Amino acid sequence: MAGVLRNLLLGPVLAWALAACVTPAPAPEAAAANLLEQALVAEGIDPAAAAFVVYRIEDEKTWMSGGARVFERFTPASTSKVAHTLLALETGAVSGPDERFTWDGTKRRVEGWNEDQDFAAAFQRSTVWIYQIAVPKIGAETLKAGFAAFGYGNGDIGGPEQITRYWLDGPLAISAAEQVAFLSRLARRTLPLSARTYALGVPMMEVARGEGWVMYAKTGWKSVPGETEIGWYVGWIEQTAGPAPGTYVFALNMDMDGTMDDANRRRPAVQRGLEMIGALAPG
Numbered sequence: 001m002a003g004v005l006r007n008l009l010l011g012p013v014l015a016w017a018l019a020a021c022v023t024p025a026p027a028p029e030a031a032a033a034n035l036l037e038q039a040l041v042a043e044g045i046d047p048a049a050a051a052f053v054v055y056r057i058e059d060e061k062t063w064m065s066g067g068a069r070v071f072e073r074f075t076p077a078s079t080s081k082v083a084h085t086l087l088a089l090e091t092g093a094v095s096g097p098d099e100r101f102t103w104d105g106t107k108r109r110v111e112g113w114n115e116d117q118d119f120a121a122a123f124q125r126s127t128v129w130i131y132q133i134a135v136p137k138i139g140a141e142t143l144k145a146g147f148a149a150f151g152y153g154n155g156d157i158g159g160p161e162q163i164t165r166y167w168l169d170g171p172l173a174i175s176a177a178e179q180v181a182f183l184s185r186l187a188r189r190t191l192p193l194s195a196r197t198y199a200l201g202v203p204m205m206e207v208a209r210g211e212g213w214v215m216y217a218k219t220g221w222k223s224v225p226g227e228t229e230i231g232w233y234v235g236w237i238e239q240t241a242g243p244a245p246g247t248y249v250f251a252l253n254m255d256m257d258g259t260m261d262d263a264n265r266r267r268p269a270v271q272r273g274l275e276m277i278g279a280l281a282p283g
Contacts, residue, residue, distance in 0.1 A: 089197045108128075187249055233269075234252070
C-alpha cells in the first residue's frame with residue numbers, strides 16, 4: 001500500500017518514469033502500523049472503523065492503519081476548507097485572512113458562527129456560512145480545475161444546485177491516502193499556487209506549536225441523515241527537534257456515533273499516534 005500512496009504523491013506519469021531507477025518506498029512494517037492502531041485503541045476508536053495514515057516527506061516512510069479503507073473515499077466535510085481556502089485566496093474570491101463577513105442574524109448550531117468574523121476565524125471555527133458565500137465566488141469551472149490540479153479526490157462538485165453543499169453532503173469525496181498526497185504537496189509548496197497564497201493561507205491553518213515544532217490541521221465531520229457519520233482530522237507537523245525531525249503529513253478518518261465525545265477523540269488520537277512514531281515528544 002505504501003507504493004500506491006507514493007504513486008499518488010508523485011503523480012502517475014512521474015512515478016512511471018522513475019520506476020526503473022528509484023527503489024520504491026518500503027511497505028510500512030507491521031510493528032509500525034500497529035503503533036497507529038494502538039494509538040486509536042488508546043483513544044477509544046475502533047481501528048476496524050478508521051483509516052490513519054502518516055507520511056514523512058523527507059524519506060517517504062509511511063505508517064498506515066485501516067487496510068483498504070485507507071484508499072476508500074468519503075465526503076471531506078470541513079477538511080475541504082484547506083483546498084477551498086487556497087482557491088479563494090488564489091482567485092481573489094476572498095481578499096485575505098482579514099476580510100470580514102457580516103453575520104446575517106440567523107442562529108446556527110455552533111455559537112462561534114453567530115457573529116461577524118474574518119476569514120481566518122472562519123477557517124479555525126469551520127464557519128460553514130462564510131464558506132457558502134466564498135465558494136460560489138470561486139466559480140464552478142475554477143473549482144473543478146483547481147481540484148484536478150490538486151489531485152483532490154474525485155473533484156466532483158455536482159450541479160449548480162449543490163454549489164454550497166457538495167463538500168458537506170457529497171458528491172465530493174476523498175480518501176485518507178489522497179488527503180495525505182494533497183497535503184504533502186501543500187507542505188512542500190509544490191501546488192500550482194502563488195507565493196502570496198502560501199504566505200496568506202498556510203498561517204491560517206496553524207493549530208498548535210511547541211519547542212521545535214508547528215502543527216497545521218483541520219477537522220471535519222460529515223453528517224448526512226441516514227448515512228454513517230464520518231470524522232476527519234488531517235494536516236501536517238513540521239518538526240525540527242527531537243530524535244526524528246522532519247515533516248509528517250497525516251490523515252485520520254473514522255466512523256462516529258454523532259456525539260461530541262466521539263468527535264473529541266480525533267485530535268488526541270492523531271497526537272498520540274505522532275508521539276508513538278517519534279514525530280512528537282510525549283506530552
